[in-house]
Amino acid sequence: MIGVPIRRLGQLAVSAQGLGCMGMSHAYGEADDAQSIATVHHAIGLGVNFLDTADFYGAGHNEQLVGRAVAGRRDDVVIATKFGFANRLGEPTLIRGDAAYVRQACEASLRRLDVDHIDLYYQHRVDPTVPIEETAGAMAELVTEGKVRHLGLSEASAATIRRAHAVHPIAALQSEWSLWTRDIESDIAPVCAELGIGIVPFSPLGRGFLTGRYNSVDELAADDMRRRQPRFADGNIEQNLAIVAKLTELASAKGVSAGQLALAWVLHRGEDVVPIPGTRRTRNLEENVGALAVELSTEDVEAIEAAAPAERVAGPRYDETSLGFVNG
Known part of the structure; x- marks a missing residue:
């Protein structure tokens, strides 16, 4: 297995690939804590030290899980978590970014993680009712107090x-970025590059779809959120499967998996880009880390993008309600 190099998100040094922990508690079927903790331990052993969670995932369960997984190994990992969804199990969705809530949420995350500081603290979604200056100011106070080391935003617009x-300096922007979600490339990614802000792509494998493992939503758990997402819906999934078939052909020619090729494409976006593919299985983790060894020529990149042109992806990445909370 290739050694995992280091990249920088602003002034924060992390492994060039992180581990998204959301699916260990949230959205993708029944949780298996023992399996998930074993995967976190294996990731650390491989050199993946950047762990991503949020208070939203599993209504706090995911932070507790990550805290248990890193107990006694705090110095070996970089922990990123997020705040913003104030009614994590409520409807309609309530986003809060007011100063009082920022502090309240941080204190709660520290308790669940059982740590004395958070390495990277993101605002999960921008609160349209609160000036970003208030939110960032409150987050900056947490840095001054030593409770947080670096600040991040998630799904924020270029202006925000x-x-x-x-x-306060923003170390990282976390947004969806993959071969089938490329909307940050026009104005958001260039602003991050200008300001020295790293980018942390979530769902770099298109929620697992780009691995080629799924041909129908019938293969997903009954409570898997992908069953409700437009790109997995009848009428869209067939067109998207055709894209994956072409990626699989290219991957096979290079002797790698479709998922590794898709991840390598994201890693190729820049030295300040750190994708966080999520999994709770060690075999998938090892495959993902293997993408770090995939070298892409200019011709390879052109072929990949010709096989998966952004305009050919069928369906929006979220339903209409969820899309209302991105790029705020």
């Missing part, structure tokens, strides 16, 4: 990123 960065 600029305003937040003017209050």
